[in-house]
Amino acid sequence: MPQRSKTLFGLVDCNNFFVSCERVFTPSLEKKPVVVLSSNDGCIVARSNEAKALGIPMGAPMFEWRDVCRRGGVVALSGNHALYADMSDRVMRTVAEFVDDYEVYSIDEAFLRFGPREDAEGTCRALRAAVHRRVGIPVSIGLDATRTLAKAAAKFAKRHPELHGVFSLQGHPRKDELLESFEVGDLWGIGRQYSKKLIGAGIRTARMLRDLPDTWILRHLGSSGLRVAMELRGMPCGEYAAAREHRKSIICSRSCGRPIVSLPELKEAVATHIASAAETLREDGLRARFLTVFVGFRKQGYGMPYPSGRSVQLETPTNDTPELIRAAHTLVDAMHHDGLAYKKVGVRLTDFSGEEAHQLDVFGRGEPDPKRRAAWAALDKINAEWGTGTVKFAAEGVARGWKPKAERRSPRYTTRWDELKVVR
DNA sequence: TCTGGGGTCCTAGGACCC
């Protein structure tokens, strides 16, 4: 197979992204241990370096670390995702200015691709400086022949301040040595299970995995593991992270601030999730044909709540909110049991088609009503401009005592007029 | 007592068909 060895991949990774966003607007958080919490103030999903130094792990439940946080003077903030999305846009716009061929990979990461004659490293240094100057977010950038190696390079850049945030592994004279120092579990694509298997077999480092025979990898880790090894050898497995043409599902789910017991409240929560899922659907110009409602109960020992769900295939694909709410409520009626306490509620939409190529059912129905389309467009516009939930459907409820807790949220400086930063 | 949310891909097994 011809190698595209001339192409160089870059990975831009925002350091401690959510914490860095908060610090832009609250400079007093600088140099202090800070954590950002997930929905319901449940888990720790971002940590400043000072918080990491206290030993607080990623994804840890807050209640287990409350004492450590109190003793260490840690500032804990509820997630302010409207702010983070807006800051992410600013970072990505800067990336787009410096690099033609890039791919947004997550809210805080983008892959870059450079041709053979481009000054990749110089561009990355300029990009890093520009993001810092304009957006105020520190980033680390790694470079090498594959995405997996670029990700590893970015970790080196982050770990060693003397590299000033940019590091290229490509052609590095001590590459083997560096990969030997890189723990296998820190590789992109090697999670907890694979890591356990590898370490059990004595494979502790990226270099050891790279040099393993394909047959062994295939037998123990399957094709996903082999892809990681090939990328470590410098062979890009493009489809691994290639830009997806279209999304394949939309999920909206939340843990409840307090458990839901009544049928009307369960319906409210489901309607709320449907409304936001349908908004995403319309934003992407899609209709969905398959709808799932799922619920979770109180924790069953360790691990995730025991989930249970029901699905329905709609007669025709739709993105009409009331229509979807009706279908979802039929499912809720069938699944609700008196006396059960619902801890988590969610909906999932799948089986998408484009807005133009809609299908009619056997009776020729399914032609979208232009008046309704216009109404949803207006609603989406208002909610986009003034914040999600500015205009709601009656079915979403008013009291909403089940809403997740977010007791330490910072203001939405960039997306709400009434929460603009006041400068004195 | 308190443990997030939103995604993707792969695989194994069952149903069904010829």
Added chain:
DNA sequence: TCTGGGGTCCTAGGACCC
């Protein structure tokens, strides 16, 4: 007592990512 083989499609579960 004998009781195929191969293909496809669907679903559930597991693994991974941020």
